[in-house]
Amino acid sequence: MDLTVNLAPHHKMELRLRNPIMTASGTFSNGIEMSRHHDVEALGAIVSKGTTLRPRRGNDTPRTVETPAGMINSIGFQNIGIGALVREIAPIWARWSVPAIVNIMGETLQEYGTLAQRLEGVEGVAGIEVNISCPNVAAGGLEFGQDPRQAAAVVREVAAHSSLPMLVKLTPSVSDIRPIAVAVAEAGAQALTVSNTIPAIAIDVKKRRPVLANVFGGLSGPAVKPVTLRNVYLAAGVVDIPIIASGGAMSGTDVVEFVMAGATAVQIGTASFLDPAAPWRILDEFTRWCEAEGVASVEEIRGVARRRD
Numbered sequence: 617m618d619l620t621v622n623l624a625p626h627h628k629m630e631l632r633l634r635n636p637i638m639t640a641s642g643t644f645s646n647g648i649e650m651s652r653h654h655d656v657e658a659l660g661a662i663v664s665k666g667t668t669l670r671p672r673r674g675n676d677t678p679r680t681v682e683t684p685a686g687m688i689n690s691i692g693f694q695n696i697g698i699g700a701l702v703r704e705i706a707p708i709w710a711r712w713s714v715p716a717i718v719n720i721m722g723e724t725l726q727e728y729g730t731l732a733q734r735l736e737g738v739e740g741v742a743g744i745e746v747n748i749s750c751p752n753v754a755a756g757g758l759e760f761g762q763d764p765r766q767a768a769a770v771v772r773e774v775a776a777h778s779s780l781p782m783l784v785k786l787t788p789s790v791s792d793i794r795p796i797a798v799a800v801a802e803a804g805a806q807a808l809t810v811s812n813t814i815p816a817i818a819i820d821v822k823k824r825r826p827v828l829a830n831v832f833g834g835l836s837g838p839a840v841k842p843v844t845l846r847n848v849y850l851a852a853g854v855v856d857i858p859i860i861a862s863g864g865a866m867s868g869t870d871v872v873e874f875v876m877a878g879a880t881a882v883q884i885g886t887a888s889f890l891d892p893a894a895p896w897r898i899l900d901e902f903t904r905w906c907e908a909e910g911v912a913s914v915e916e917i918r919g920v921a922r923r924r925d
């Protein structure tokens with residue numbers, strides 16, 4: 617059985633994964649802690665915590681809350697900053713065979729370019745995942761990822777400063793993900809990550825106020841799976857580049873569903889909060905499903921659930 621997938625088939629560096637199971641940004645730190653307990657190199661790829669130009673403390677606590685079918689988080693991009701990531705983390709990744717992808721988030725268009733530039737030629741970094749779910753004040757407070765032109769501008773800015781394969785992580789907070797997917801693909805992205813958390817809130821009735829210090833957060837986990845599936849399905853209908861599903865995968869069967877909707881790879885996020893070994897369990901379940909069904913490759917089932925009319 618061949619579970620390998622390529623997230624950048626048309627890029628000179630390619631981005632080959634030994635299997636389609638990836639970690640989701642912000643749910644796996646930078647992989648160092650987990651590598652002490654599990655075989656990180658057995659996964660398809662790992663994705664770093666969202667990394668900004670300068671280190672960030674993140675939002676005040678509480679910043680996570682469990683919901684009936686998932687969780688809401690408002691971590692606020694707590695991270696060590698691009699400088700420390702390049703100095704301290706990348707050299708460790710360089711010793712691993714698993715591709716490490718750096719998730720970046722800029723506060724301005726220029727910051728995205730600077731972040732990409734800082735990763736140029738850094739050993740241990742196999743690709744960039746560009747999170748375009750950040751509010752862009754210059755454009756009137758809309759998220760970069762909610763406007764096709766703004767989204768395309770970010771992609772071009774990163775491409776102008778980087779020779780690495782680029783994944784672009786879209787927001788589900790749009791009425792139709794397709795125009796954004798097309799704009800981002802045409803601007804030069806190698807793959808799309810579909811998608812990020814869904815804006816949400818939880819209220820504490822005893823305290824008579826929102827649970828999260830930041831009031832709002834992003835919903836993830838099983839609750840968002842059908843939404844993610846739809847967005848993967850829609851995006852797969854309009855672009856030819858690989859799609860990485862992110863949102864609600866808890867089992868090997870969930871992975872099968874995402875692949876059948878058109879995904880090439882699947883990220884595991886919230887599942888790791890329930891069980892830190894979730895990425896490996898899900899990989900095992902997916903592999904067994906393929907074996908039991910006589911499926912010899914991911915490509916064989918990719919998009920099979922899509923209408924062909």
Ligand SMILES: Cc1cc2nc3c(=O)[nH]c(=O)nc-3n(C[C@H](O)[C@H](O)[C@H](O)COP(=O)(O)O)c2cc1C
Pocket residue numbers: 640641642643665666667687689691693719747785811812813835836837838840862863864865883884885886887
């Ligand atoms: C605690 C937490 C922190 C996250 N941090 C980031 C981040 O820094 N950058 C990013 O692009 N996505 C971030 N995400 C979103 C996840 O990468 C993922 O896209 C989302 O949670 C949906 O997948 P899931 O349902 O499997 O968790 C975060 C999610 C959680 C739960």
